Amino acid sequence: MNPTLAPRSTPASTPSPSPSFTISEMTVPATLDDEAAADFLTLVALNNAVCLSDTGLEDFARTPEELLPHLQDGVDEKHLTLLAREGSRIIGAVTVSHATAEPSSAEFDLMVLPPDWGRGVENALLDAAEAHARALGRKVLQTWTLHRADAGDPALVPRTGWGRVSPTPHAQLLLERGFTLEQAERNSALDLHADDAPVERMLAEALAAAGDDYRVVEWTLPTPPELRDGYAWALSRMSTDAPSGDLEIDEEVWDAERIARRDARFVDGGQTVSVAAVEHVPTGTLAAFNELAIGADPSGVTHQYCTLVLKEHRGHRLGQIVKCANVLRWRAIAPHSPRISTFNAEENRPMLDINEAMGFTPVSYAGAWQKRLE
Template identity: 65%
Template sequence: MNTLLIEELALPATPDADDAADFLAVVELNNAVCRSDAGTDDLSQTPAELLAGLRDTADEIQRVFVVRESGVVVGCVIVGHATAEPTSTQFDLMVLPENWGRGLENALLARAEEETRTLGRRVMQTWTLHPGQAPSPTIAPATGWGAVADTALSGLLARAGFTLEQVERNSAFDLQGPMDGVHAALEASLSAAGSDYRLVEWTIPTPAELKDDYAWALSRMSTDVPAGALEIDEEIWDAARVERREARLIEGGQTMSVAAAQHVPTGRLAAFNELVIGADRGEVTHQFCTLVLREHRGHRLGMLVKCANLLRWRDVAPRSPRVSTFNAEENRPMLDINEQIGFVPVSYAGAWQKKLA
């Protein structure tokens, strides 16, 4: 390219606003890159979903930087950082294969690092997407669990000083198939959990009496989930943060169902599972968070909340074809549950990290 100008994108008020053309181009680019890298359409986002997250800056600030060629967006990097947690930035670098090799990817990566340094943060993190059948050669993460294809983006990150810290498996469950095994697994897990735990379920917004405890359980996602050597700040959640998160989802046209196990002696939530779908309930369902708090493990609560929510989901979104979810390859307890229920591998993601000097 003769000239390379990186500009911050001004977000439109709505996806159909008069000034939304460049934003819509970013959405299209994001979805095309996901499809190209992972080999599946399951990871696409709608304009309403992406815009709701970008415009809400209470808990995370995300800046969108684009490169245009002849007025057309041909590259983008979105750089985000949590407002309460101080350590890292996370970024998504988007350039289609036909535009690699002309300097776009290098310039956008440099812009992400510049933004990180300006913020005074010392860690950069990003995730690469990879097909289910990884061609050779492959790269193994620092954890030793799993491997991903050695792609152009992986090579760029490695040369820039990033380390592949973790591999995540993207799995899918067929929602239109028989549910006999799910029913049986739920009954077995309810029996194993015993009278100390009871199932509670809701569709957001979360009932007022559960918000504080749900906030506590969500905060434990930052401390109780396998993360390899990724530097993850302990997150601080309260009822207001839960409300803001759910407002973003609802603004983006999304519906979320939560199935949780409540510890009867204390009244505290011990495990939970989230399923989310967009405005079109005939599209793919996404599993967001699933967690069994450390102190409640060993009672089959992971199986309990996953199976309960899958069965509940049949009423929420009966036309959705499948559930898509990500789990760390070293998280064998959760992958064992997935495999027993019937989830199958579809694609993979690599978690990369760079510590700035």
């Protein structure tokens, strides 16, 4: 999942004939002490409240310090945030984001809490998000919804045929507005206070299977300069090698400078990020990697960001190596963190097999949605 404001689900839609709210663009503050920071702080609180409402979990809460550097980024990504106000109260928001180097898609995050849903706020914000994406010349509009663990019956099945998500009002709104549920993702959690022995055993087995052609390389962001080019190549492969169903995803363009800017956004936001990678010794290629991150609170939840094994290096248990190695490394970095939260596509059986063997259990789900604008 994207570490910025990830799209969330909320409850169903009957537009009000005469809306009592207005929609305006949010100013992104330069610092949290600026006068303009009040709206941003309300946006963060709204995002966290929607995540909690959607999943019943507090795992997805983010701090203003973590999120501000991402919304300030205008080099690699651009963001537009629109706020719906009723008088002085913010009753909804939508953030539309698009990468500057990749031309096809835009993503949005629609945030409206249940008491304000059904008054036309969600439709008006979605209208604005779609209009902005069209004005940018984007071909597709994408979003992600969060869902509780019990999908219920009937459930929504994505086009991949793998997994199910609950038919929340937010999901129903997207269906009504021409979006297609392309993929289901499982959110799993690992108890970081459990016995290390199974993970240690899995790491030893995987290292033996991989052999001498592969070696573990580990670091904490910022990425050492000598590793940035290799890491840029590996991270670019997330867009081509990770399971994505029929989501239209541009092949991403990464270089050492983009890696440095990405690192800075995490570090400037007070986050600690550990990377465990595997180098293919004969070629020097970073063939697999895993990222774990935590905010400034040492007792907070750990989030796994990207994990990938390059296609040409699969079949050597490299995914098992990077996941197990990083968890064991993480024990010393964040000993008070209670658990790791991670998302994986339901069709990504090899990675889910590793997760389950390590002790990850499902706690919620996400739906990936897409609408073609041409």
